[in-house]
Amino acid sequence: MDREVDVCIAGAGPAGMVLGLLLARQKFRVLVLERHENFDREYRGDVLMPRFVQMMRRVGLFESLQRYPHLKLDGFELIIRRRLAARFRVSQLSPEAPFILWMPQPVLLGALLDQTKAFPNFEIWFNAAARAPIREGGRTVGLEALLEGRPVRVRARVSVGAEGRVSVLRRRGGFELAVEEHDFDVIWFTIPKPKGYDNTVRVFLSANHNYLILPKYPDHIQCGLLVEPGGFVRYREAGIDSLRKELLDAHPIFRDFAEGLTNFKLFSVLAAKADRVKQWAQDGLILVGDAAHTCSPAGAIGVSVAVGTAITAAEVIADCLRSGDCSKEALGRVQALREPEVREIQRLQRPIAGLIVAQGPLLKALAAGLLFLAARTGLFRRIQRRIMVGPS
Numbered sequence: 001m002d003r004e005v006d007v008c009i010a011g012a013g014p015a016g017m018v019l020g021l022l023l024a025r026q027k028f029r030v031l032v033l034e035r036h037e038n039f040d041r042e043y044r045g046d047v048l049m050p051r052f053v054q055m056m057r058r059v060g061l062f063e064s065l066q067r068y069p070h071l072k073l074d075g076f077e078l079i080i081r082r083r084l085a086a087r088f089r090v091s092q093l094s095p096e097a098p099f100i101l102w103m104p105q106p107v108l109l110g111a112l113l114d115q116t117k118a119f120p121n122f123e124i125w126f127n128a129a130a131r132a133p134i135r136e137g138g139r140t141v142g143l144e145a146l147l148e149g150r151p152v153r154v155r156a157r158v159s160v161g162a163e164g165r166v167s168v169l170r171r172r173g174g175f176e177l178a179v180e181e182h183d184f185d186v187i188w189f190t191i192p193k194p195k196g197y198d199n200t201v202r203v204f205l206s207a208n209h210n211y212l213i214l215p216k217y218p219d220h221i222q223c224g225l226l227v228e229p230g231g232f233v234r235y236r237e238a239g240i241d242s243l244r245k246e247l248l249d250a251h252p253i254f255r256d257f258a259e260g261l262t263n264f265k266l267f268s269v270l271a272a273k274a275d276r277v278k279q280w281a282q283d284g285l286i287l288v289g290d291a292a293h294t295c296s297p298a299g300a301i302g303v304s305v306a307v308g309t310a311i312t313a314a315e316v317i318a319d320c321l322r323s324g325d326c327s328k329e330a331l332g333r334v335q336a337l338r339e340p341e342v343r344e345i346q347r348l349q350r351p352i353a354g355l356i357v358a359q360g361p362l363l364k365a366l367a368a369g370l371l372f373l374a375a376r377t378g379l380f381r382r383i384q385r386r387i388m389v390g391p392s
């Protein structure tokens with residue numbers, strides 16, 4: 001073996017980094033493998049809900065995170081067919097964390113990495129792609145990886161798949177999916193922020209287009225067009241004029257951007273897939289974050305849910321390492337503790353996704369009517385609170 005550690009984590013996303021940091025704090029030898037050469041990425045988990053802020057406070061990381069570049073979004077509006085259906089301040093839902101945090105994911109990951117510098121027992125390898133679990137007598141004893149293209153083997157008492165929705169350890173480890181859904185896609189693009197635009201998250205549902213407008217750090221606006229699965233391909237086939245027309249019809253704020261479009265390069269597509277693995281743990285190996293359970297983007301809570309599992313996993317793995325029992329049953333406590341919340345969130349996201357992608361004039365009108373009713377009766381706010389903040 002090229003290296004021996006207590007815990008080897010594949011994937012330096014939010015889940016892998018939080019897990020690695022929390023284990024390093026407890027003096028375990030941690031090695032994180034990250035496939036990319038750095039943390040650069042865009043349109044990835046920048047909107048962090050109050051439940052994330054509360055979790056970061058609980059593990060003593062929020063004070064230091066606040067020192068890094070971010071925006072605080074404090075308002076939320078739902079506009080249905082040009083009528084304001086719901087408006088609230090985040091403080092009304094979450095007095096303890098009265099804002100949605102906008103922090104570019106490279107900034108968040110860099111901030112977590114800075115925290116690990118206090119721990120010589122923490123190590124991260126970039127350009128290191130996990131390939132497969134190493135198995136001895138039916139249990140995982142480490143990971144095979146390619147480090148800058150060169151095969152390496154890392155021995156670990158516990159190995160972790162935190163490589164997100166494309167998890168190779170999930171595939172190569174033989175984990176099975178219990179649920180897999182794909183309700184809609186989001187076509188993201190960014191425009192400059194008009195002068196005086198406030199820090200409010202806006203969701204627009206109309207007869208022809210559904211979209212989101214989110215202020216983005218430092219002085220931009222991120223927009224997301226919500227379309228049926230594969231909807232971007234439809235625009236590509238029809239040509240850039242089709243998407244330009246859609247944007248010009250949708251909102252005046254898109255005008256300059258739409259008129260300047262010559263190709264599709266400025267767009268990024270997120271497939272709103274949701275899934276959940278049946279058994280998250282095997283002997284010596286566990287999946288955390290999106291690798292174990294990918295949430296739909298409805299509600300922008302992917303990072304919060306992934307990190308929630310990482311925090312629980314840090315406690316369970318630490319217990320396993322101390323007791324010397326890293327069996328499937330002992331590591332499986334992570335799933336027992338986390339799955340009820342993950343299931344509930346995925347259950348709440350389903351109807352939202354259904355309303356977003358309702359097709360045809362009749363279904364669209366029905367979806368708009370139902371959402372209006374939900375907004376007027378306070379149901380919408382209760383669901384938002386449950387998603388954005390968590391259990392009261």
Ligand SMILES: Cc1cc2nc3c(=O)[nH]c(=O)nc-3n(C[C@H](O)[C@H](O)[C@H](O)COP(=O)(O)OP(=O)(O)OC[C@H]3O[C@@H](n4cnc5c(N)ncnc54)[C@H](O)[C@@H]3O)c2cc1C
Binds near residue numbers: 034043046048130269
């Ligand atoms: C376009 C988009 C926009 C999103 N927007 C939001 C949002 O605004 N708010 C929100 O809360 N959530 C959002 N999400 C969801 C959110 O990004 C994820 O839920 C969250 O990042 C999951 O964290 P994770 O650490 O489990 O996985 P990831 O963030 O996916 O991290 C996995 C890491 O593993 C690395 N990796 C992959 N394969 C390997 C390998 N074989 N070996 C080593 N490393 C590997 C990847 O490079 C990556 O760094 C968005 C997702 C997408 C795709």
